[in-house]
Structures are given as C-alpha cells and as structure tokens.
Amino acid sequence: MSYATKKLAEEKVFKDPVHRYVHVRDQVIWDLVATREFQRLRRIKQLGTTYLVFHGAEHSRFSHSLGVYEITRRVVDDVFVDYPEWDNSERLVALCAALLHDLGHGPFSHAFEHVFNLDHEAYTRAIILGDTEVNEVLRRVAEDFPQKVSDVIEKTYENQQVVSLISSQIDADRMDYLQRDAYFTGVSYGHFDMERILRVMRPREDQIVIKSSGMHAVEDYIMSRYQMYWQVYFHPVSRSAEVILRKTLERAQELYHEGYTFKVEPTPFKSFFDGNIELQQYIELDETIIMTYFHFWTHEEDAILSDLSSRFLNRRLFKYIEYDPGADFKKVLELEELYKKAGLNANYYLVHDSTSDLPYDFYRPGEEEGRLPIHLLRSNGELSELSRSSEVVESISGKRRFDHKIYFPEDVLLENGKKRMLRKQILEVLNR
Template sequence: MSYATAKLEEEKVFKDPVHRYIHVRDQVIWDLIGTREFQRLRRIKQLGTTYLVFHGAEHSRFNHSLGVYEIVRRMVDDVFKGRPEWDESERLVVLCAALLHDLGHGPFSHAFEHVFDLDHEEFTRHIIMGDTEVNQVLSRVAANFPLKVSNVIAKTYENKQVVSMISSQIDADRMDYLQRDAYYTGVSYGHFDMERILRVMRPREDQVVIKSSGMHAVEDYIMSRYQMYWQVYFHPVSRSAEVILTKILHRAKALSETGYKFLHEPTHFQAFFDKNIELEDYLALDESILLTYFQLWMREADPILSDLSRRFVNRKLFNYVEIDPAKDYQKLRELENLFRKAGIDPQYYLVLDSSSDLPYDFYRPGEEEERLPIHLLMPNDEIRELSRSSDIVDSISGKRRTDHKLYFPEDILLENGKKKTLRKQILEILKG
C-alpha cells in the first residue's frame, strides 16, 4: 500500500459542535493535522476582533479548517463517490487542499494583512511549497503533490470542479464558516440546511451544480450569508476594535522607522517593518504574541502607542458616526484640522472605515474578482444559472452594499482641561 492510500488502523474522530464528528481515516490527513504549521492555527482566531463583541467567538482557524475538510470528505465519500462525473483520483488532493486552505492566515488575519500589505493565500502556498513539515508530508505522496495542492488553493488547478468545492459562491469553506461563526457568536442568521444542499450537489465538468429541487435551500444559504456579513462580520463595534488594532501596528511601525527606543523592542515585528519577511518570521507570529506586545506597549513613553494599546487590551473602543465620504468630504477635512488644533492626531484618532459586500453575482467574464455563478441542474439536464430561476437571488444579484463609519475617541473629546471648548465643538460637528 502506498502512502497516498494508507489508512489508519483505527479511524480518528474529533468531536465538533457543528458537524458532530470529524472523521479522519487517511494517514496523510492525520499527519498533516500533526504538523507544527497546522497546529499554529489553534492560536489564530477565526473571527479576529469579533470576540470583543460576541464573547463566544473564541474559535480558531484550526477548527474551521477541520470543518471544511469534513464537508469536502462528505462530498467525495458520500455524495460524489461512484458517479461517472467524479474522478476518484482527485480525492486526496481536494481533501488536503480543504484542510490546508487557511494555513497562511496571520494573527488577526485581515487587519494584520492590511497593515503589512500581505496576502494570506500567498503565504499558504509558501508554507505548502517551502521547507516545512507540511511540505514533507505532502511530498511523501508524490514529488509534485505539494504543487497540486497549492494550485487548488491558488485556483489554477486544471480540474476546476475540484477548485469549486473549496472556492466558489457555494463551497465547503463558506458552508462551514457560516454555521460555525453563527454557533460561536450565538446568532441565528448563519444557519441553513446544509444536509439538504449536500444531498442535491452533483459533480459536473468544471464545477459542482445543485439539483433544481434544492434551490430553496440555496436561497436560504445566500440570505444567511448576507445577514451574517452585516450583523456579525461588519459589526461596527468589531470594526472599531480592528481600527484600533491596525493603528497600534501602524504606530509601532512609524516609531521604529524614526529610531524610537522601545522599552520592549518589537523583535517579532522587525522583519515586517523592514519588508524582509522570511517564512519563519511569519510562522513565529500568532495572536498570543501580538497580545503580549500590546500589554507591554501600554507602558511605552509614546502616548499614542500606549493609549491605543490600552484601549485594545481593556476594550475601550472608539465611538462612531455614519458618514458619506463623497458628500461629507469638506466636513472630514474640517474635522481633521480641528483635531490637530485640539492636539489630537487625526491619523490615529479620526478614522474612516468602509465595509462592502456582494452577496451573490452572476458570471462577468474578464472583470476583476470574477465570480463563477451557482448553477442549477434542471430535470431535463439543462444547466441554468441560479438567478434565472430564483426571484429572491435575482433581486440581490450584482448589488454591492457599502457602509461607511467614522471612528473617534469620544472620551477624549469629553475630557475637561485644555481646549475643552474646541473639543466640544468637534463633538457637536460629529454628532450634528
């Protein structure tokens, strides 16, 4: 028996609150779970700063990755197996890609990426292809196997059907995180009938399609996703925490560039400040490291770094108001000037943050962020794009919703002392 087909003597199971059990029988999958790079995901939260709003949202990229693997395992072992449109030789590559798809996420994920101009998918591919334990395991399958897994994640794999199982508008990734995030945040929005969707999934050339009898379950899934984005992922208080987090990192980076002498040198960040990041530098960072630095930076002499760190650690977040950047451009400029006059640096304490989501889109060839649509398999074997059959989906197709918030520290503006009148004027403008 080859390593690619080797099975464990006894099936391993993970008890899971979403899928009840996650089943592992393949030796390759079990070995990948045990690598240091995959275990690192235990120390990366799935929802970043959201735990400061929904206190149960402490779950990790580790259990989400296991969940995505389990959904794909059910697809290939329970739904697709034996169907002529499914190539059984693709089974291991899609299971490995499902398990490893989030391997490159950094601490606090998207906020961290934004500050240092990083791409977690690029780091996922570096981990898979680099000098890592993950690469050693994958290479035991075949010399070209790490590249195959990497290509699935990069969406360049020749079998687009495999790619669509992990990255499409209805994929295992989304189906897991919607349910998992709903469970841990305690909201009801993210629940949908995944069992029904799995039952009506069918493999077809270049994609996975849904039997038309399952259309209403897919409608429910899309609306669940829409609600989760606006009620959880884009929650304004969570965004406030993310704003402060990014400003802490920006401030530490700016101080480092000026030669500021830290009480506690940010050695873990130096490669990121210098834009000379090795894979080991990236893997050495997790959220426990960042939170340790934030605790230490609360005692720094720099008042901005100290204050922002204190705010994040103790959850003393910024307030916010709704704003339209196009209509309120002059108001923004006026506020920036007034902040400076009041001795408050607007770069760190007056922050415009925008969130945008497109819940579903049909195929727009050649456009940036091309989205493969969800296709229905009709009773006559015709393949039809979802919005052509669903009035609900048609009503939201291609409609991007964008929301703008202006974040500021109301507590500072309410302080007594110098320039109290000016600060009161700023607050009146913000809330006017």
C-alpha cells in the same frame, strides 16, 4: 500500499460542535494535522476582533479548517463517489486543499494583512511549497503533490471541480464558517439546511452544480450569508476594535522607523516593520505574541502607542458615526483642522473605515473579477444560472452594498482642560 492510499489502523475522530464528528481515515490527513504549521492555527482566531462584541467567538482557524475538511470529505466520499463525472483520483488533493486552505492566515487575519500589505493565500501557498513540515508530508505522496494542492488554493488547478469544492459561491469553506460562526457568536442568521444542499450537489464537467429541487435550500444559504456579513462580520463595534488594532500596529511601526527606543525590543515584528519577511518568521508570529506585546506597549512612554494598546486590551473602543465619502468630505477636512488645533493626532484618532459585500453575483464575461455562478441542474439535464430561477437571489444579484463610518475616541473629546471648547466644536461637527 503507497503513502497516498495508506489508512490509519483505526479511524480517528475530532468531536466537533457543528458537525458532531470530524472523521480522519487517511494517514496523510492525520500527519498534516500534527504539523507545527497546522497546529499554529489553534493560536489564530477565526473571527479576529469579533470576540470583543460576541464574547463566545473565541474559536480558531484550526477548528474551521477541520470543518472544511469534513464537509469536503462527506462530498467526495458519500455524495460524488458513484458519479462518473467525478474522478476519485482527485479525492486526496481535494481533502488536503480543504484542510490547508487557511494555513497562511496571520494573527487577527485581515486587520493584520491590511497593516503590512500581506496576502494570506500567498503565504498559504508558500507554506505548502516551502521548507516546512507540511511540505514534507505532502511530498511523501508524490514530488509534485504540494504543487497540486497549491494550485487548488490558487484556483489554477486543471480540474475546476476540485477548486469549486474549496472556493466558489457555494463551497465547503463558506458552509463551514457560516454555521461555525453562528454557533459561537450565538446568532441565528448563519443557519441553513446544509444536509439538503449536500444531498443535491452534483459533479458536472468543470464545476459543482445543484439539483433544481434544492433551489430553496440554496436561497436560504445565500440569505444566511448576507445576514451574517452585516450582522456579525461587519458589526460596527467589531470594526472599531479592528481600527484600534490596525492603528496600534501602525504606530509601533512608525516609532520603529523613527528610531524610538522601546522598553521591550519588538523583535518578532522587525521583519514586518521592514517589509522583509522570511517564511519562518511569518509562521512564528501568532496572536499570543501580539497580545503579549500589546501588554508591553501599554507601559511605553509614547502616549499614542500606550493609549491604543490599552484601549484594545481593555475594550475601550472608539465611537462611530455614519459617513458619506462624497457629501461629508468637507466635514472631514474641518475635523482634521480642529484636531490639529486641539493637539490630537487625526491619523490615529479620526479614522475612516469602509466595507462592502457582494452577496451573490452571476458571471459577466470580460470582467476582471468575474465569478462563476451557482448553476441549477434541471430534470432534462440542462443548466440554469440560479438568479434566473430564484426571485429571492435575483433581488440581490450583482448588488454591492457599502458601509462607511468615522471612528473617534469620544472619551478623549469629553475630557476637561484648556482645549475643551475645541473638543466641543469637534463633537458638534461629528454630530452634525
């Protein structure tokens, strides 16, 4: 028996609050879970700073990755197995890609990426292809197997059915994180009928399609995603925490390049500050180290670094106002000038944050980011793009929604002192 087909002597299960059980029968999967690179995901939160708003949101990338694997396993083992359009020799690459798809996330994920201009998917591929325990396990299957898994994550894999399972507008990744994030935040928005969607998924040529009888379940899924983004993922208070996290790291980096003497040398961050990161240095950094250094930095002599670190650790977040980048441009210039007179650093204490989401899109030939649409499979075998059949989906298709805010420390502006009048002026402009 080859390593690729080797089964465990007894099935292993992970008890899971979303899927009840995550089933592992393949030796490859069990060995991948045991690698140091995958275990590191226990120390990376799935929702970054959102736990400062929804206190239950402490779940990790580890549990999410297991969930994506389990959904994919159910599809390939229970739904697709008897369909001639599905090549079961792709089973293992699909399962491994599902399990490892988030392997390259850094601490606090997207906020961390923003500061140091990183791409977690590029690091996922680097871990899969590099000198790692994960790579060693994958190479036991075949020498080219790590490259196949990497290609799935890069979306360049020849069989686009496999890619669609992991990354599309209705994939195992989204179906897990919507339900998991809803469960741990305690909201109801992310719930949809996944069982129904799985029952009506079908392999077809180079994509995954949905039987037309399942259209309403897909509508519910898309609206759940829409609500989760605006009620949870883009929550303005969570974004305030992200702003402070980013600015803390930016301040530490700025001080490092100025030659500032830290009380505790920021050794784990030096390669990130220099922009010269080796793979092992990236793998070794997790959220426990970030939080430890934030504790250290609260005692630094630099007032800005000390204040920002303390704000993040003790949840003294910035307030915010709505902001129109076009109409309010002059207001920002006025505020920056008032900040300068008041001795406040606008770069760290007057922050514009922008976010946007495109809940569903149909394919537009020639567009750089053209997305494969969700296709419905009709009883006559023909395919129909979802928004052509669903008025609900049509109403939001291709419509990107933006949200802009300015974040500032209201408590600092309310302090007494010689510059109280200047600070009063700043508040007046902010609330105009």
